[in-house]
Amino acid sequence: MVKRAVRALIMGLVLCAALAPHAFAQKQEPQSVVEDVLQRGVLRVGFSTFVPWAMQDKNGKFIGYEIDVATRLAKDMGVKLELVPTKWSGIIPALLTGKFDVIIASMGVKPDRNAKVNFTIPYEYMGMAIVANKSVGELHSLEDFNKPEMIISVRTGATSVDVARKFLPKATLRMFDEEPQAVQELLTGRAHAFLSSAPLPAQLAAKYPEKLYQPVKGTITKEIVGFAVRKGDVDTLNYFNNWIRMVDAEGWLAERQAYWFESVEWEKDLK
Amino acid sequence: MHKRKELFADVALILIAAFFSFWFLWRTRTILVYHFDWAAVPRFLVRSTEDGFAAGVLLQGLMTTLRLSLWGALLGVVFGCAAALLRLGRVRFLRWLAASYVAIMRNTPPLVLLFLFYFFISTQVLPLGFVEESLRDAPEWIQSLCAFFLAPVGSLHTFISAIIALGAYEGAYIAEIVRGGILSVPKGQWEASSSLGMPRGMQMRLVILPQALRVITPPLVGQLISTIKDSAIVSAISVRELTFQGQELMAATYMTFEVWTMVTLLYLCLTLSCSLIGRKLERVIAKNMGRDHPGS
Numbered sequence: 001m002v003k004r005a006v007r008a009l010i011m012g013l014v015l016c017a018a019l020a021p022h023a024f025a026q027k028q029e030p031q032s033v034v035e036d037v038l039q040r041g042v043l044r045v046g047f048s049t050f051v052p053w054a055m056q057d058k059n060g061k062f063i064g065y066e067i068d069v070a071t072r073l074a075k076d077m078g079v080k081l082e083l084v085p086t087k088w089s090g091i092i093p094a095l096l097t098g099k100f101d102v103i104i105a106s107m108g109v110k111p112d113r114n115a116k117v118n119f120t121i122p123y124e125y126m127g128m129a130i131v132a133n134k135s136v137g138e139l140h141s142l143e144d145f146n147k148p149e150m151i152i153s154v155r156t157g158a159t160s161v162d163v164a165r166k167f168l169p170k171a172t173l174r175m176f177d178e179e180p181q182a183v184q185e186l187l188t189g190r191a192h193a194f195l196s197s198a199p200l201p202a203q204l205a206a207k208y209p210e211k212l213y214q215p216v217k218g219t220i221t222k223e224i225v226g227f228a229v230r231k232g233d234v235d236t237l238n239y240f241n242n243w244i245r246m247v248d249a250e251g252w253l254a255e256r257q258a259y260w261f262e263s264v265e266w267e268k269d270l271k
Numbered sequence: 272m273h274k275r276k277e278l279f280a281d282v283a284l285i286l287i288a289a290f291f292s293f294w295f296l297w298r299t300r301t302i303l304v305y306h307f308d309w310a311a312v313p314r315f316l317v318r319s320t321e322d323g324f325a326a327g328v329l330l331q332g333l334m335t336t337l338r339l340s341l342w343g344a345l346l347g348v349v350f351g352c353a354a355a356l357l358r359l360g361r362v363r364f365l366r367w368l369a370a371s372y373v374a375i376m377r378n379t380p381p382l383v384l385l386f387l388f389y390f391f392i393s394t395q396v397l398p399l400g401f402v403e404e405s406l407r408d409a410p411e412w413i414q415s416l417c418a419f420f421l422a423p424v425g426s427l428h429t430f431i432s433a434i435i436a437l438g439a440y441e442g443a444y445i446a447e448i449v450r451g452g453i454l455s456v457p458k459g460q461w462e463a464s465s466s467l468g469m470p471r472g473m474q475m476r477l478v479i480l481p482q483a484l485r486v487i488t489p490p491l492v493g494q495l496i497s498t499i500k501d502s503a504i505v506s507a508i509s510v511r512e513l514t515f516q517g518q519e520l521m522a523a524t525y526m527t528f529e530v531w532t533m534v535t536l537l538y539l540c541l542t543l544s545c546s547l548i549g550r551k552l553e554r555v556i557a558k559n560m561g562r563d564h565p566g567s
């Protein structure tokens with residue numbers, strides 16, 4: 001029996017060794033992604049559901065700020081848009097392994113992410129905000145939440161995790177794969193506070209006034225958001241950077257941001 | 272007297288069940304602050320468009336789950352039979368190969384296998400980029416055929432990674448089921464057919480397999496139904512099947528309870544109808560095989 005297991009193990013190792021050269025020889029594509037996209041006639045955009053940046057409406061169509069940006073980008077490039085909904089936790093590996101051409105998913109620029117991908121210039125600014133369950137009492141500073149007995153719910157892999165570690169190093173973090181799970185945890189009171197990108201915390205506090213409140217109004221941090229592309233592709237970076245400058249100068253970005261982040265008109269499309 | 276006792280137990284059980292469902296509802300209202308909105312749910316199944324009706328978000332997911340499970344099960348049966356026959360074969364190297372395949376697949380979490388396959392092996396080994404390019408240039412009807420049987424061209428690569436991972440994983444279990452079935456046939460059957468001068472392939476095909484089939488069918492059907500359930504893990508690599516669609520819907524609408532109740536019901540519909548078909552199939556096979564080989 002043991003002998004057989006050892007044999008199986010050896011066979012496995014041999015198999016791995018046979019596959020390894022392929023696996024480690026990551027193809028460095030010298031060609032630019034923009035060239036590829038124009039030739040193919042299809043732009044593949046990776047993103048993750050995140051209200052109101054990107055979400056499915058009641059007909060199963062994707063809508064949101066990021067979707068508007070991606071749609072306009074594809075239109076200006078003269079190609080078809082292909083949206084690739086992807087789990088947030090695996091979105092960078094998926095970009096690196098070529099499942100799509102660019103991430104347009106309100107991804108904040110962070111040094112550790114930047115070591116893996118290249119970012120364009122910002123096309124949006126984001127801030128983290130906090131919303132708390134009323135059961136914790138009337139607290140009015142972040143420092144009040146910086147205690148081991150405070151449970152903060154956040155989404156796995158989001159910048160809110162870093163913000164929580166920086167501003168609330170002593171608090172207990174509870175991480176979830178999707179926002180609604182983190183919010184549900186807050187509503188039931190199992191988590192005392194929830195950290196996420198504005199305007200979601202403010203919208204939640206307005207939706208459940210009898211349960212939730214914002215201990216600190218406004219945003220705690222400000223972060224820059226760019227498209228993420230595979231590393232070392234100057235042509236594509238230049239193309240996207242200039243496209244962002246163009247639509248920004250037009251005032252189009254500001255107008256879309258006002259629609260998605262300051263109004264709630266879009267909520268009627270959801271249910 | 273006995274009857275009355277039974278009746279009492281039934282009533283008590285019903286009361287307990289009713290109590291728990293009321294308690295659950297009360298909790299969702301007061302403690303979870305959850306507002307049920309069942310009116311929005313039918314739209315997730317079927318939605319009306321300008322020209323009639325179309326599948327809603329969840330029904331689309333169910334169709335993808337169905338496609339995934341069918342291809343995954345088919346691949347699983349192919350992998351499984353091949354591995355079982357190799358393990359029982361005469362070439363030592365192939366025996367080891369099949370044994371290590373079964374051992375590795377059965378001793379690794381399926382999610383880990385899936386990630387390994389999706390991020391690592393599929394991009395390096397499967398030359399699908401070329402297929403995708405040429406399909407994009409193909410006429411409309413070929414593209415819609417591909418979308419109907421597999422997945423839309425854009426998500427073909429992910430879909431194929433998913434069915435291969437699923438097939439490889441289920442295949443290892445099916446291999447053991449098939450091998451067990453073949454080994455369950457008494458040695459005398461081999462010897463008898465050998466004494467009739469049949470070559471090994473013919474013994475397997477005409478004598479052993481038909482008898483093994485009766486043993487194999489029930490667990491095999493169970494494993495195939497298991498494939499439907501296991502297919503939920505490929506939501507982790509963003510294949511838009513039922514579970515993934517449920518997660519997306521939950522993220523957009525925050526209707527956690529309604530969405531997961533619907534997803535559960537849809538899975539149950541699928542698996543329960545499959546087990547009904549499976550039971551019929553078992554009966555048919557048991558009847559036919561029983562008549563042919565009354566001795567064993």
